[in-house]
Amino acid sequence: MAAKEWILNKSQKELEEFCVANGFKKFGAEQVMRWIYSEKISDFSKMSNISKSLREKLDSNFHSELSKIINIHKEWDSGGDSKKYLIKLADEEIIESVLISYKNRKTLCVSSQIGCKMGCVYCETSGLGFIRNLTSGEIISQVLIVENDIKDKITNIVFMGMGEPLDNVLEVEKSLDIISNANFLSVAPRKITVSTCGLLNGLAGIEKYKYKIAISLNAADNVTRSAIMPVNKKFPIEDITAFINKRIPAGHNKITIEYVLIKGLNDSVESAKKLVRMFSPAKVKFNLIPLNKEKNSVYLRNFERPGDNVLDNFKSKLIKAGFIVTVRFSKAQSINGGCGQLRAEKIRSL
Ligand code: SF4
Numbered sequence: 001m002a003a004k005e006w007i008l009n010k011s012q013k014e015l016e017e018f019c020v021a022n023g024f025k026k027f028g029a030e031q032v033m034r035w036i037y038s039e040k041i042s043d044f045s046k047m048s049n050i051s052k053s054l055r056e057k058l059d060s061n062f063h064s065e066l067s068k069i070i071n072i073h074k075e076w077d078s079g080g081d082s083k084k085y086l087i088k089l090a091d092e093e094i095i096e097s098v099l100i101s102y103k104n105r106k107t108l109c110v111s112s113q114i115g116c117k118m119g120c121v122y123c124e125t126s127g128l129g130f131i132r133n134l135t136s137g138e139i140i141s142q143v144l145i146v147e148n149d150i151k152d153k154i155t156n157i158v159f160m161g162m163g164e165p166l167d168n169v170l171e172v173e174k175s176l177d178i179i180s181n182a183n184f185l186s187v188a189p190r191k192i193t194v195s196t197c198g199l200l201n202g203l204a205g206i207e208k209y210k211y212k213i214a215i216s217l218n219a220a221d222n223v224t225r226s227a228i229m230p231v232n233k234k235f236p237i238e239d240i241t242a243f244i245n246k247r248i249p250a251g252h253n254k255i256t257i258e259y260v261l262i263k264g265l266n267d268s269v270e271s272a273k274k275l276v277r278m279f280s281p282a283k284v285k286f287n288l289i290p291l292n293k294e295k296n297s298v299y300l301r302n303f304e305r306p307g308d309n310v311l312d313n314f315k316s317k318l319i320k321a322g323f324i325v326t327v328r329f330s331k332a333q334s335i336n337g338g339c340g341q342l343r344a345e346k347i348r349s350l
Pocket of ligand 1: 120
């Protein structure tokens with residue numbers, strides 16, 4: 001007998017096709033998905049408004065087991081608290097998700113790949129190499145198991161965990177269809193951010209969904225950006241500025257430019273002035289991220305975080321030019337919970 005498929009990997013359309021092909025009404029698919037994603041009931045036999053024959057058909061074709069949490073790190077500070085989940089997948093691979101709670105907002109940072117191909121030199125995940133893409137079910141499962149753990153609803157999602165989401169764009173889109181569906185996980189598109197290192201071909205595809213977009217820029221000139229982000233050779237800075245100028249109507253859903261500040265490399269006032277000349281405050285805002293270096297990082301040994309005065313000068317140049325600027329200090333830093341780092345540490349300890 002063929003192995004059962006994982007129902008979390010099925011889109012609504014695929015489940016509707018399954019229902020119709022087996023002589024059931026198409027609506028059965030939506031009913032099943034409401035049980036799984038909205039009611040958090042994954043046992044088919046407990047789906048009381050579904051006919052016994054459909055429940056039996058589902059049970060003989062699908063399983064609905066979630067991925068397993070193997071470790072949770074917690075941290076609290078005056079700005080809220082964070083939890084980093086290490087999650088084991090069916091093939092024993094491990095991924096991470098990070099929950100940041102602040103007042104009523106519960107933001108989950110999800111992974112989209114195991115490892116990453118993009119090779120950004122300031123990133124621990126890059127040091128793991130690329131293992132494989134996550135399926136849509138493995139992405140959605142991160143939301144479900146964290147909601148089950150906290151017994152509360154995730155309000156915001158950011159694709160900023162392991163991997164480049166637009167390098168796995170079909171599975172990411174498929175997961176977003178369920179995450180943002182008001183009948184299922186019900187996270188509003190305006191509360192979902194897809195963060196990319198600048199794979200512009202993938203970006204064009206997800207624009208129609210009205211999710212928020214963040215682009216990691218991390219340098220104000222092509223020489224520096226190519227040295228730290230190989231993707232720049234394919235999509236250089238002028239392509240990113242052209243994309244933003246052409247696609248983003250002024251004053252509408254600004255794109256966030258993520259900028260990891262690395263001491264002596266991209267943190268000069270000159271770099272800040274170049275950014276001011278390059279972008280319009282009507283179309284982008286900046287998120288500055290002082291380098292988050294793991295305590296014992298071998299991979300990042302050549303990079304340092306800039307001092308506070310350098311950060312302040314950089315930030316004030318942008319603010320004076322009219323940009324909205326936020327500074328993100330990783331709450332998870334003291335327990336190595338930045339991008340890819342938690343998993344890197346776990347693997348070292350295995
Ligand atoms: S920063 Fe993002 S895109 Fe770059 S290597 Fe790390 S995970 Fe991949």
